[in-house]
Amino acid sequence: MKNIYLIGFMGSGKSSVGKRLAERLQMPFIDLDQFIEERNEKSIPDIFAEGGEASFRKYEAEALSAVKNKDAVIATGGGIIETNDNQTVMENSGSIVYLHTDFDSIIERLQDDPNRPLWNQDHKKRHALFEKRLPTYKEWADVTVNTTDRTVDEIVVQVVDVIK
Numbered sequence: 001m002k003n004i005y006l007i008g009f010m011g012s013g014k015s016s017v018g019k020r021l022a023e024r025l026q027m028p029f030i031d032l033d034q035f036i037e038e039r040n041e042k043s044i045p046d047i048f049a050e051g052g053e054a055s056f057r058k059y060e061a062e063a064l065s066a067v068k069n070k071d072a073v074i075a076t077g078g079g080i081i082e083t084n085d086n087q088t089v090m091e092n093s094g095s096i097v098y099l100h101t102d103f104d105s106i107i108e109r110l111q112d113d114p115n116r117p118l119w120n121q122d123h124k125k126r127h128a129l130f131e132k133r134l135p136t137y138k139e140w141a142d143v144t145v146n147t148t149d150r151t152v153d154e155i156v157v158q159v160v161d162v163i164k
């Protein structure tokens with residue numbers, strides 16, 4: 001019941017914030033994307049190239065189920081909210097913190113990073129994906145922290161404060 005799940009769009013800082021938050025709270029840290037890659041011995045771009053997004057979402061749901069009882073800080077992938085069943089798993093096993101970041105800051109942070117297949121598309125499609133997902137992040141969140149123009153350390157302090 002005690003996981004802290006970080007959700008948010010690609011580049012919102014879930015992995016960066018999660019690692020430091022876990023240190024701060026003296027909890028284990030799990031990066032779900034990394035967990036998927038290690039468990040399946042394949043990189044995320046390779047999983048997408050072989051089986052498309054649908055195949056990645058299956059790996060992702062399996063990984064989430066495998067970590068649900070770990071009492072850890074869990075940095076999810078940006079698309080965890082694409083699978084409805086994931087909401088039930090997270091709600092029943094912890095609290096959900098949404099890291100909100102304005103789209104312009106995400107562009108600055110990610111630039112043309114090739115390791116995120118769904119970022120690796122034209123500007124219009126990236127922006128449409130961001131707009132489509134926003135309401136779902138907000139709906140699933142127990143609490144929201146705005147990360148725009150804040151450092152990772154500032155965000156960690158803020159998260160600790162809101163989850164008290």
Ligand SMILES: Nc1ncnc2c1ncn2[C@@H]1O[C@H](COP(=O)(O)OP(=O)(O)OP(=O)(O)O)[C@@H](O)[C@H]1O
Nearest residue numbers: 009010011012013014015016077078109150151152
């Ligand atoms: N608060 C911040 N200010 C400036 N840069 C940041 C901040 N948080 C993260 N970054 C940078 O943005 C990039 C993406 O961060 P990170 O990998 O933590 O995002 P993520 O939410 O885990 O993304 P994904 O959903 O793709 O896993 C990294 O280069 C990181 O250093």
Ligand SMILES: O=C(O)C1=C[C@@H](O)[C@@H](O)[C@H](O)C1
Nearest residue numbers: 010033077078079116117118
């Ligand atoms: O936003 C997404 O759908 C994704 C984000 C990444 O964290 C990875 O989980 C993967 O690249 C998919």
Ligand SMILES: [Mg+2]
Nearest residue numbers: 014015033075
């Ligand atoms: Mg990440």
